[in-house]
Amino acid sequence: MQTNLRSKVTNAKPSIMSDKIDHPQLCQWLNAVATSRDKQAFTHLFQFFGPKIQRIARNRFPNEAQASEVVQETMSNVWRKAHLFNKDKGAATTWVYTVMRNVTFDMLRKIKGNKEDNLSDDIWPVAESMVSENESFDDHLESKQLLHVIEKLPEAQQQVVKGFYFMEMSQEQLAVHLNLPLGTIKSRLRLALAKLKMQLGEGHD
């Protein structure tokens, strides 16, 4: 009885993927949300993904409310970021589960405070197993995740962390450094960029 139950639990995970998934349909819905803010399409997406996300999230969080929060947050990100989905780069399911994964990381970080460095992919066997091989959203969404985290740090710390990632000065720092008014810096930068653009010619980016 016991073993039976246990194997049932482990089998429950892959079964999410074994459902027949109409990928082109999902892509079409996402596309409709992205291009025409189609509420009907979004409803379909919600009906498809909502229960799945709820079920996965329920394994990660101690109560139903938090799992629901993951659903809400994920789906509102899907609504807002649908335009970032590119069907040439991976399946719609992969993309949505990546969004979900990031939402979950965010929440786990909130809960666990400074322990985020303990989080590793191995606590995410479910989401990982859904990530297809040619997955590229994953990367930038993950770095995006990092930026969210940075934004939540106190100002002083933010400076240090940003210093690592973004070597550049702010316009204010440059103005102070050169002992020039901020307006002068801004107009010089604008002129310089216009010049650069002219040198390179248009339409090559």
Add this chain to the structure above:
Amino acid sequence: MNKHNLKLPVFPLPVFILPGGITRLRVFEPRYLTLVKVASKEHGFLIILTNNDAEPVQSKWGSWVEIINFDKGEDGVLEIDVKCRALVKIKSINIDNDKLQYANALEIEHWSQKPVANAADELSESLQHVYENNALLYDLYTEKPFQNTSWVIARWIELLPISLSDKIKFFRQHNFEDVKNIVQSIITKHQK
């Protein structure tokens, strides 16, 4: 000039770095810890520029960097110092078994790799001042060739407060004099 075909793991980051540039990165995503392992055994890795919203800015160019130092930050996170060796043109990107992206790339020549002696004193002094007031920059660069104008200009471009999507234009601008004039038009204190 030897131009080899390179196969390098890719780290997408909002970091604009030109040859000779050094920066410190914090690495905690397991996948990128793998990248560090691969990169330190082989020939470094490629930074492909994303914007501050972590969306890719372009995928034609990359900065080929080597790990020159590593340490554990106060919070236990791995910190690596990387130095840009050259710019590359990307031919294709594939995903490998370890889920890392690998780029097939070709090294390109860039003005920032050719030393030019003392051609812009004011920019050198100004940059020196920045380094003296920024402990991290000061420590990262064990060598600070302020007399090499192309090095100075490359470092200034990295520091300039302009968007990353504008910065990539400096990958494409190969005329050193033009680049120098542009940076001077921003940094020079009193313009003629």
